[in-house]
Amino acid sequence: MSGRPGDSGLVVLAVDDEMAGLDEMDFLLRNNPRVAQVLTAFDAADALRLLRSDDQVRAKDGDESVVDAVFADVSMPGLSGMELARVLNAFKQPPSLVFITGHEENALEAFEVGALDYIMKPADADRVDRALRTVERGKAERGSTDGATGTVEPAPELPVADDDEVIPVELAGTTKMVSRKNVRWVEAQGDYARLHTTDGGSHLVRIPLAQLEERWADANFIRIHRSYLVSMSLVSELRMSSSGYSVLLGGGEPKELPVSRRHTRELKDRLVRAPRQGWGQA
Secondary structure (H helix, E strand, C coil), X not given: CCCCCCCCCEEEEEEXXXXXXXXXXXXXXXXXXXXXXXXXXXXXXXXXXXXXXXXXXXXXXXXXXXXXXXXXXXXXXXXXXXXXXXXXXXXXXXXXXXXXXXXXXXXXXXXHCCCCEEEECCCCHHXXXXXXXXXXXXXXXXXXXXXXXXXCCCCCCCCCCCCCCEEEEEECCEEEEEEXXXXXXXXXXXXXXXXXXXXXXXXXXXXXXXHHHHHCHHHCEEEEECCEEEEHHHEEEEEEECCEEEEEECCCCCEXXXXXXXXXXXXXXXXXXXXXXXXXXX
């Protein structure tokens, strides 16, 4: 493949060190009408050789890859998918990056390194098509500007707090609206926060826990630990053991969370004097 096909479809590079995974990725991409050409690589190093090859996947100016997107596994021998992402970010105009993987725990890091999407295996045709639509939008936006940075678009700021604040959660170009009243507890994850909801789900938002603590103080949320912010209305028990205090949360499957020593006194005071309807009733 010495040249690029016409602009009627995307050129996608699939990367997976397992043959079964690569074959499945190749099949899903080739059978999508948005894709004009699929290249394959058995590991990240092989992918980089393809991306740097002038006669296969380099544009005439020597900087822009003719590959529109890279669909890669995360866990690969040698150069990992995350390391591949960091190398791609050094390109003047890097291809869009989508991970298809069985490792859910890498999702946060994936978006930090600029991935457009993060698909859990086993992937299906509809899920892959959603990712490809995101790639198309990114390609169109790059084509309408003078350059591209390859960075992640910032998440929208949370609106001003009200009695029932709704939090926009961004993932792969889709915005889901999460009501604050459905949040049971919030977990700190670096500069991010993970909202755990009454339906058993969780959602990552780009806002530090300390900012949410301040923002939601009037909505009856309280910090109980450096890593946890909880809804006071859902605290059903305060427990004491030899290792310290913990709280039990209702509003779904019971969840026990630790209370740090520095937050214990404030929590006790709030529990005692909080004018909460039904407090102390069976």
